[in-house]
Amino acid sequence: MGHMILQGFASSLSPTIIGLMAVGVVIGIVFGSTPGLTGAAAMTLLLPVSYGMDVLPAVLLLIAIWNAAVWAGAVPAIVMNIPGTSAAAATLLDGHPMARKGLATRALRSSIIGAFVGSIAAALALLFVAPALGYVVSYLGPAEVFAFATFGLTLVVSVTRGSVVNAIISALIGLLIGTFGFAPSGFPRFVFTPDLLSGFPLIPALIGLFTFPELMNLIRERRQRIVTAELVKHDTFLLRAGDWAAHWFNFVRSAVVGVFMGMHPGAGPSISSFVTYNEARRVSKTKPEFGEGNVDGVIAADTGANAAVLSGLIPAFTLGIPGSVDTIIIIAALTLHGVEPGPTLFEKHGQLAYTIFAGAFIANVLMLIIGLLTARWIANVARVPSTVLVPVVTVLALVGAYSVDNTWFDVATALGAGLLGYALRSMRISTIPLLLGLILGPILETNLYQAIQVYGSLPGAIFTRPVALIFLLISVANLVHASIARRGHRVATDAV
Amino acid sequence: MIVGGVLLIMNTLSYKAIDGAYPHTVLALIVVLAAVGLYRSFAHRREPVTAETPTTGAAAKTSGATTDWPGRSITASVRTLAYVALTVLYALAWNWIGTLLATLIFVAAVVLLLGERRIWLIVGVPIVLTALIYYLFQVVLYLPFPAGPLSP
Numbered sequence: 001m002g003h004m005i006l007q008g009f010a011s012s013l014s015p016t017i018i019g020l021m022a023v024g025v026v027i028g029i030v031f032g033s034t035p036g037l038t039g040a041a042a043m044t045l046l047l048p049v050s051y052g053m054d055v056l057p058a059v060l061l062l063i064a065i066w067n068a069a070v071w072a073g074a075v076p077a078i079v080m081n082i083p084g085t086s087a088a089a090a091t092l093l094d095g096h097p098m099a100r101k102g103l104a105t106r107a108l109r110s111s112i113i114g115a116f117v118g119s120i121a122a123a124l125a126l127l128f129v130a131p132a133l134g135y136v137v138s139y140l141g142p143a144e145v146f147a148f149a150t151f152g153l154t155l156v157v158s159v160t161r162g163s164v165v166n167a168i169i170s171a172l173i174g175l176l177i178g179t180f181g182f183a184p185s186g187f188p189r190f191v192f193t194p195d196l197l198s199g200f201p202l203i204p205a206l207i208g209l210f211t212f213p214e215l216m217n218l219i220r221e222r223r224q225r226i227v228t229a230e231l232v233k234h235d236t237f238l239l240r241a242g243d244w245a246a247h248w249f250n251f252v253r254s255a256v257v258g259v260f261m262g263m264h265p266g267a268g269p270s271i272s273s274f275v276t277y278n279e280a281r282r283v284s285k286t287k288p289e290f291g292e293g294n295v296d297g298v299i300a301a302d303t304g305a306n307a308a309v310l311s312g313l314i315p316a317f318t319l320g321i322p323g324s325v326d327t328i329i330i331i332a333a334l335t336l337h338g339v340e341p342g343p344t345l346f347e348k349h350g351q352l353a354y355t356i357f358a359g360a361f362i363a364n365v366l367m368l369i370i371g372l373l374t375a376r377w378i379a380n381v382a383r384v385p386s387t388v389l390v391p392v393v394t395v396l397a398l399v400g401a402y403s404v405d406n407t408w409f410d411v412a413t414a415l416g417a418g419l420l421g422y423a424l425r426s427m428r429i430s431t432i433p434l435l436l437g438l439i440l441g442p443i444l445e446t447n448l449y450q451a452i453q454v455y456g457s458l459p460g461a462i463f464t465r466p467v468a469l470i471f472l473l474i475s476v477a478n479l480v481h482a483s484i485a486r487r488g489h490r491v492a493t494d495a496v
Numbered sequence: 497m498i499v500g501g502v503l504l505i506m507n508t509l510s511y512k513a514i515d516g517a518y519p520h521t522v523l524a525l526i527v528v529l530a531a532v533g534l535y536r537s538f539a540h541r542r543e544p545v546t547a548e549t550p551t552t553g554a555a556a557k558t559s560g561a562t563t564d565w566p567g568r569s570i571t572a573s574v575r576t577l578a579y580v581a582l583t584v585l586y587a588l589a590w591n592w593i594g595t596l597l598a599t600l601i602f603v604a605a606v607v608l609l610l611g612e613r614r615i616w617l618i619v620g621v622p623i624v625l626t627a628l629i630y631y632l633f634q635v636v637l638y639l640p641f642p643a644g645p646l647s648p
Contacts, residue, residue, distance in 0.1 A: 045637065165529050172526045179522065212583075219610065220576045388621050391606035394583055395599050399629055402595075403639055411587050419580070 004351055005127055008358030012060065020057050021064040021363045025370050028068025033076055033084050033378075035207045035397050039069025040325045041404070047329060055337035059356055062333055063310070064363040066326045070269050070309050071115035071367065074302055078107045079382045080226055080393070082210045086202070087269035087305040089210075089435050090277040093159060094290060094297030101293055102229035104379035106237045110295050111302045112371035113238050114251065118307030119364040121255035122262065125311055126357040131346055133263060133314050142450035143462060145264055147471035149444040152271040154475040155278045156433035157482040161291050164483050166429045173424075174437020175444075177205070184449040195409040204401035204410040205417040205438060211397040212418025213425050215390050226389065227382035235376075237295070247299055250280055254300045258307025263314050268324050269305040270439050276304025310360055317341050317353060578609055595641035600626045 011017075031042040042065050050058035073085030078095035091111060098107040125133065153171060160167045180190045181199025188197060218226065237243055254276035261272035280300030281290040290297050313330065315321040320342035322328040331341050339349050346353055381389075401414035421431045452458055462468050582605055589598040603622035612618060633639040 165532055169526060169529045172522055172529070175522045176526065216576050216579065219579055220572045222572050385612075387607055387610040387612035388617060390579070390610060391603040392621065392625055394586075394606065395603060395625060395629065398583075398587060399595070399599075399633060402590075402641075403633060403637065406640060408587075408590060408642055411590065415584060415587055 004354040005358060007351060008355035009361075011056070011355045012359035012362055017057050017060060017359065018362065018366070020061050021359070022366050022370070024061045024064030025068040025363065025367050028065040028367075029072040029075075029370065029374075031065070032069030032072025035076055035082050035084055035211055035393075035400055037400055037403065038085060038203060039066045040329065042069065043326060043329045047333060050333055051336060055334065055339055056352065056355055056359070058333050058337065059330060060359040060363060062330055063313075063356070063360050064366070066330070067115075067119055067306065067309050067360070067363060068367045068370075071112060071302065071306055071371065074111045074115070074298075074305075075108065075378055078111060078298070079104055079379065081214045082393070083206070085269075086206055086435060086439055087273045087308075088301075089270075089432055090159070090273035090301035090305070091298055092210075093277065093301070093432070094292075094294050095301075097291065097293030098295065098298065099227050099379075099382055100229060102227065102232050103235070103293065104227065104382050105232060105235040105376050106295065107293075107298050108375035108379060109235060109237050109372065110298045112368060112375060114254070114299045114302035115306040115371070116364055116368040117251045118255050118258050118303040118305065119310055119367070120361065121303075122259050122307050122310035123357060123361045123364060125259045126313060126317075126360065127354065130314050130318055130353075130357070133318070136263070140264055140467070141465070142447040142454065143465040143468040144471070146444060146447040146451055147462075147465075147468035147475075148261075148264055148271065149440045149447065151471045151475045151478070152274060153436060153440050153444070154478045155274050156436055157479060158278055158281065159274060160430040160432055162428060162430065166427075167433045170424060170429050170431065171433035171437040174434035174439075175441040176437075177434075178438050178441025179445070184446045193409075195407065199442070200413055200438075201404060201410050202438060203404045204414040206435060207397045207401050208414035208417030209421040209431050209435060211393060212415070213421040213431070215393060216418075216422050217425075218386050218390060223386060225383050225385055231379060231383060247296065250296050250299050251303055253279060254303035255307045258304035259311040261304070262308025262311035262323075264323065268312055269308040270436075272308035273301045273305035274436065276300045276307075313360075317345055319343065575609060579606065582606060582609065590642050594643045596626055596630055599629060 027042050027046070028039055031037040032039055043062050046061065046065065050061060053061070070085060070087055073083055073088035074091040074095060075084060077083040077088040077092040078099050081092060081096040083089045083092050095107045095111065098104065153175075156171045157164050157167050160170075177200055179199075180196050181188065182197065183189050190196065217223075238247075257276050257279060258272045261275055262268060277297055277300045280296050281287060284290065284294070284296060286294065309326075312323045312327050315323055316327040316331055318341075320331070320340070322331050334341055339345070339352065398411050398414060401410045402408065404410055421434075424431055424434070448458075451462075455464060462472060582602060586598055586602040589602070592598075600622045603625055604618060607618050607621055634641065
């Protein structure tokens with residue numbers, strides 16, 4: 001195995017492949033940071049182009065795009081309070097408050113370095129323990145995924161500020177919107193127009209939910225630009241050993257948890273970033289600073305998100321199970337070149353697999369370099385006058401929503417989600433739980449449905465699966481703990 | 497919210513158990529929690545949470561804080577409403593005059609609405625953005641934008 005890894009590094013260090021991956025990283029950053037465009041969109045577009053290439057450059061190009069796009073979603077989240085991808089909604093919690101204080105460059109630096117550490121951890125997991133982890137994944141069934149999704153959902157009460165009841169209502173609205181369209185059994189629910197058959201489209205809803213309230217607040221509050229504080233331009237955060245001494249454990253913990261979360265089909269970066277954010281907050285000595293611009297929040301969210309990207313390849317490569325659209329595209333690229341992912345991959349194409357993992361390693365280094373070089377420059381977006389920013393972002397959001405599926409219905413969805421988001425924010429209800437509910441709802445219901453089909457009944461499904469049971473108990477404990485903690489906090493503030 | 501929830505629950509009653517149980521539970525929880533929230537907002541004698549609509553209160557609160565926005569004659573809340581109206585109109589106009597022409601007009605209108613008076617921005621921003629969108633989405637991505645009966 002050792003020589004295969006070395007050989008892998010040697011093969012993927014060719015100038016052509018490095019150049020191609022650098023292009024992939026840039027494409028990924030552009031698509032990931034534009035609300036509405038996703039890494040999956042860029043990968044789908046380039047899939048036909050990659051037919052003409054050899055299998056190695058083709059797959060590495062796609063991986064470079066994918067990984068960079070997941071990170072780049074954090075860029076508009078920090079700079080504009082608009083997450084470019086759903087995983088970046090956790091970055092926004094502390095990243096944007098940092099930008100508001102003029103620390104956009106520091107937030108972006110922490111974000112890219114976190115993404116780098118997370119990706120490297122996932123690449124290491126792929127290189128050294130992928131086959132072993134494959135066995136772990138094969139044990140996890142619908143009952144476990146249902147439990148993980150439930151756990152992810154209960155995190156909304158601890159990651160958002162303000163009323164617990166409001167957070168839960170927001171999450172439930174998200175779950176409700178997620179029930180539109182076909183039920184797992186194939187029965188159509190709430191289908192008021194044919195466009196709703198497959199439910200509300202997630203990406204247009206995400207764009208609308210976060211873009212329009214932000215722009216409307218910008219106009220209503222007469223802010224001349226998103227960030228009115230003076231921008232700290234020269235930030236050397238994480239260049240000194242002292243910064244690492246203070247934050248290294250956060251990086252390591254988030255990376256390990258992220259790799260673990262990313263392995264589960266259906267979980268992926270969006271759940272992972274919230275879980276790692278919540279962990280960082282839970283163990284922090286400066287808990288009240290979370291949500292006000294705590295750099296540990298940004299580090300945890302982005303390390304966790306990117307650790308869950310490449311680790312999604314573990315079930316894909318070892319078992320042939322795709323956990324997300326992105327892994328489906330990568331499996332497609334492999335199969336089109338005659339390489340069949342699955343249990344036999346390491347026997348038949350061992351060298352190729354290790355070369356791909358080594359290449360992913362190098363793609364991460366490229367992402368780090370390009371991200372660090374552009375961070376200071378990107379931070380200036382927050383200083384663009386509102387008179388220009390508002391119309392430009394409006395148009396990009398609507399065109400982006402349209403580009404997902406080329407239907408005008410998606411544009412209307414984005415607008416509707418925007419007005420809903422604004423209404424909820426005026427009632428001091430955070431829209432982040434809604435987003436999580438919307439993402440997790442279908443995962444939750446589908447896996448619950450499958451678990452009941454497999455095990456006969458709901459208690460049967462849960463009580464015969466210890467891992468699922470433990471995660472469900474943690475979820476309940478988390479809800480109860482958050483409600484009690486918040487109550488104590490309210491009494492304290494009322495007294496003041 | 498409560499009324500809407502009850503109406504939707506009635507809709508789900510016609511569904512089979514396996515399809516209806518889950519949305520049914522979600523809806524019931526929303527209704528209960530909305531009622532709890534409503535009760536609390538009265539019990540705590542705070543201002544009812546729904547009072548802060550975009551047209552009232554909020555504008556007065558923030559107007560004193562930042563007054564450096566140009567064109568102070570129009571109030572901020574009217575401007576916000578005008579922005580929403582223009583955006584809805586813009587989305588509808590895709591099907592009348594086509595996306596690109598609609599973008600050109602919409603961007604110029606919003607730049608003006610927000611009080612920008614520098615002529616090079618009023619003219620430049622729409623043209624550059626429309627060109628960018630044309631290039632990225634039509635030339636590179638081959639995206640078929642809707643074209644209305646009046647589109648050029």
